Amino acid sequence: MTEDDKARSATIFDVARLAGVSHQTVSRVLNDMPNVRPGTRLRVEDAIKQLRYVPSPAARAMVTRRSRMIGLITTGSADFGPGSTALHFNETARDARYAVITAGLLEANAANVRAAAELLVRQNVEAIVLIVQQRSAVEGLGGFDLGVPVVAIASEDRGPAHRVWLDQYGGARAAVDHLVALGHRDIRLIAGPSESMDAAERSRGWFGALAAHGLVSREPLVGDWTPASGYAHGRTLAADGATAVFVANDQMALGLMRALAEAGLSVPHDVSVVGFDDIPEAEYFAPPLTTVRQDFVRLGREAMEAVLAVLGEPGSAERADDARVAAGTELVVRGSTAPPRAGAAGPAAAGGGGTAVVAGQTTSADEQDRSTQARV
Missing domain, CATH: 3.40.50.2300 (Response regulator)
Structure with missing residues (x-):
């Protein structure tokens, strides 16, 4: 008989006999129930390992009235x-x-x-x-x-x-605050789909940050999260004159950067770009993408x-x-953002391919500004 056969053939009664306890005690151990002495629990667990016993989900549900x-x-x-x-x-x-x-x-x-x-x-x-x-x-x-x-x-x-x-809202605010600090005043938005709650919060954060800095918000361009939609809007923005674009996800930012390059514009010297998510590929974009990191883990x-x-x-x-809120967000500053060519009105961040992680805005900023914001 193979080891797998032994595991399939072992029963709760086999575990009980090997551990020297009743099958009810084995059941209590399996289902993390109280009133089992530590030494007894250890013997039962050792017997389970030795027999490679796998309890039946149906049997467990009958005993505990829970399916887990x-x-x-x-x-x-x-x-x-x-x-x-x-x-x-x-x-x-x-x-x-x-x-x-x-x-x-x-x-x-x-x-x-x-x-x-x-x-x-x-x-x-x-x-x-x-x-x-x-x-x-x-x-x-x-x-x-x-x-x-x-x-x-x-x-x-x-x-x-x-x-x-x-905290989608705080992450978007951190992205726009970064661009404003570099000296940008015309900051466009490529938003996510209107039905997306995450997209709405990122749009609200963009609007809130511009309002807090006294900057005018222009009509967002709405994408569908794909590089193709970022590329399509990038062709429009290439002739728009904006010096910076906040993009609601990294995939659309990739498409945007392709369109800008085809139009002969340099990122970040002509147009700065900030994405959202920090996908694994973001640091390998050309140039590496400044983006908002989310803690999906x-x-x-x-x-x-x-x-x-x-x-x-x-x-x-x-x-x-x-x-x-499960977690805040972090702004990861890479090579796709720099002061506008005309010069920065605010403090500039170092350019190049390096990476700096800046703490993102939290819900306290949300609470301070929520009353002044309108959902985009």
Whole structure:
């Protein structure tokens, strides 16, 4: 009999006999229940390892009335941010001994999200996590009783009571503040899709920073996150006369830089460019891209921590409320920004290919300026 055969054939009663305890004690150890002496717990854990025992999920659910499964709804996007967040959410769930069932949606509208949520509930998940940017998708579960808690990774308060997010607004403000400090006064925006909550917060941060500096905001150009849309808008901006562009993600910034180069304009000497996300390729752009770094690792982990808190898991961090910022952002200064050719009115940052990390704006800036901002 192979080792795999032994693992498949071992039962809870085999573990109990080897450890010298009852099968009820083994069940309590498997399900992290109290009232098990440390020495007894250690013997049971050693027996589990020796027998390579894998408990049946169905049997565990019958004993605990819990499935230890979490539902995850994503857009199925290949974008770096959502993909990284989902990956680290899954890792944190596994560390907490939860399994994750993922429903990937090509089109994350309200109807599709509801259908996916109902399907996950029928799989006996204990909670559902949403990683979607579309406003209507999150709103689709607002006030919709699924019988399990829902945690949304969402920049806006649009539905489920439990929410975590990264500070998109503060990151955008830091990007524009950097360009203003270099001396730029005409700072354009290539925004993300209007239905995206992240895009709306980045646009609001751009508008808020310009207003705080007394600068005029011109009509944003709206892209769809792809390099192609950045390229299309770049061809327009090449003849526009702006000295700086804040781009709502790095992929669109790549397309913009290609269009500017084809028009004979130099980045950063003719036009400075700041992106958002800090994708792995950003430092290898030509020139390396100044961008806003988001902590997707922490965001994924915080989402699972929120789930554990909502489910009342022992040892989970207590939450003072149902929504929290998972982390701020960092402005990573590289070679795509410099003072405008006419000279800088403010303090200039060093150019070249080096990298400097500057702390991004936090929600305190948001609170100071929210009353004066209009959503773009």
